[in-house]
Amino acid sequence: MAEVPLTFPYDEAQRLEPHLPPLSTRLTNSQATEEPSSLPFVTLTFATSLDSALSLGPGIRTALSGPGSKAMTHYLRSRHDAICVGVGTAIADNPGLNCRLAAADQSLDSSPPKGGLPFETAVTTRQPRPIVIDPMLRWDFTSASKVMQLARAGKGLAPYIITAVPEPPAAKEKLLNELGGKIIPLSQLPAESSTEPSRRRFDWRAILAAVHDEGLHSIMIEGGGEVINSLLSSDNSELLDSVIVTLAPTWLGQGSVFVSPPRKTGADGQSSAVARLTNTTWIPLGEDVVLCGKIAR
Numbered sequence: 001m002a003e004v005p006l007t008f009p010y011d012e013a014q015r016l017e018p019h020l021p022p023l024s025t026r027l028t029n030s031q032a033t034e035e036p037s038s039l040p041f042v043t044l045t046f047a048t049s050l051d052s053a054l055s056l057g058p059g060i061r062t063a064l065s066g067p068g069s070k071a072m073t074h075y076l077r078s079r080h081d082a083i084c085v086g087v088g089t090a091i092a093d094n095p096g097l098n099c100r101l102a103a104a105d106q107s108l109d110s111s112p113p114k115g116g117l118p119f120e121t122a123v124t125t126r127q128p129r130p131i132v133i134d135p136m137l138r139w140d141f142t143s144a145s146k147v148m149q150l151a152r153a154g155k156g157l158a159p160y161i162i163t164a165v166p167e168p169p170a171a172k173e174k175l176l177n178e179l180g181g182k183i184i185p186l187s188q189l190p191a192e193s194s195t196e197p198s199r200r201r202f203d204w205r206a207i208l209a210a211v212h213d214e215g216l217h218s219i220m221i222e223g224g225g226e227v228i229n230s231l232l233s234s235d236n237s238e239l240l241d242s243v244i245v246t247l248a249p250t251w252l253g254q255g256s257v258f259v260s261p262p263r264k265t266g267a268d269g270q271s272s273a274v275a276r277l278t279n280t281t282w283i284p285l286g287e288d289v290v291l292c293g294k295i296a297r
């Protein structure tokens with residue numbers, strides 16, 4: 001069944017604006033040029049329950065956002081060049097990772113005031129580039145995967161897959177390339193305690209630099225649990241420019257996938273909070289509330 005295009009109120013979009021990448025960083029077709037390597041604007045965004053759960057279990061797609069906050073997420077997708085998930089999410093959710101807001105100037109449900117903020121350029125039919133972090137190429141995507149179907153239908157973009165596998169299967173790479181996606185090779189961090197290749201990770205700075213090297217100047221990172229917890233850790237949270245969390249009025253219970261980053265312990269052995277948001281904005285949307293803020297430095 002065809003999905004009904006989403007709309008997002010203009011007033012709510014205005015309240016989000018201070019937490020979004022500057023409009024000047026949004027790509028236009030003519031801007032995909034080479035620049036000295038730096039990092040994109042990074043928004044970490046996800047939906048949680050009252051017990052800080054993302055889903056009922058690692059392999060379980062779980063709807064938390066109500067209609068209003070779901071439209072907000074799609075507005076965010078319209079405002080970023082790229083959208084990123086870990087392979088656990090790609091496998092569990094078979095996600096579309098496209099923007100399903102109504103096209104162009106109909107996507108906000110009231111018009112911007114004359115001479116007002118430039119939302120007519122903020123909301124476009126442009127689609128974010130899906131980025132999947134998949135060091136061992138575990139995601140067994142096919143042409144029937146939702147993201148591939150949407151790319152084929154011109155309703156989204158094919159993914160870029162960041163991997164450490166030196167020689168990806170030719171058939172997978174061909175399918176990706178035909179739809180405009182690609183494999184991006186990246187070296188993993190040296191193993192710390194484990195030499196098991198599947199446990200080795202990329203440095204987030206290297207991931208973000210690789211994304212920026214593709215001409216993608218802003219990225220929203222949606223999850224899942226491992227991705228969010230590692231980005232909120234004290235090693236990585238400085239990479240986050242903005243955090244936007246949808247809080248749904250429900251408890252998922254034990255056994256869920258939780259947002260709970262590793263504890264920060266000082267040299268004296270004392271624990272302290274891992275991270276805190278500042279400059280916060282709380283936006284009620286239907287039965288949910290959306291919390292926007294910056295990591296306090």
Ligand SMILES: NC(=O)C1=CN([C@@H]2O[C@H](COP(=O)(O)OP(=O)(O)OC[C@H]3O[C@@H](n4cnc5c(N)ncnc54)[C@H](O)[C@@H]3O)[C@@H](O)[C@H]2O)C=CC1
Pocket residue numbers: 045046047048053054055056057058059060061062064085086087088089090092093133134135136200201202203204222223224225226227228230257
């Ligand atoms: N409520 C929400 O907003 C969201 C919920 N989810 C849920 O989260 C669950 C999936 O979470 P997880 O199982 O934790 O999977 P995940 O999506 O965080 O993926 C974890 C995998 O990604 C790769 N990875 C992540 N960071 C890496 C790095 N720095 N270097 C190299 N590889 C890296 C590794 O292969 C790792 O095993 C699903 O149930 C999904 O439905 C996912 C996104 C948003």
Ligand SMILES: Nc1nc(O)c(N)c(N[C@@H]2O[C@H](COP(=O)(O)O)[C@@H](O)[C@H]2O)n1
Pocket residue numbers: 046047061062063064065069070073085089090093094095096097098222223246
């Ligand atoms: N904002 C938000 N609310 C929820 O309730 C969710 N379960 C998620 N999940 C994220 O959205 C992806 C699904 O995207 P499509 O609708 O298939 O395009 C999923 O993979 C998670 O990243 N997000």
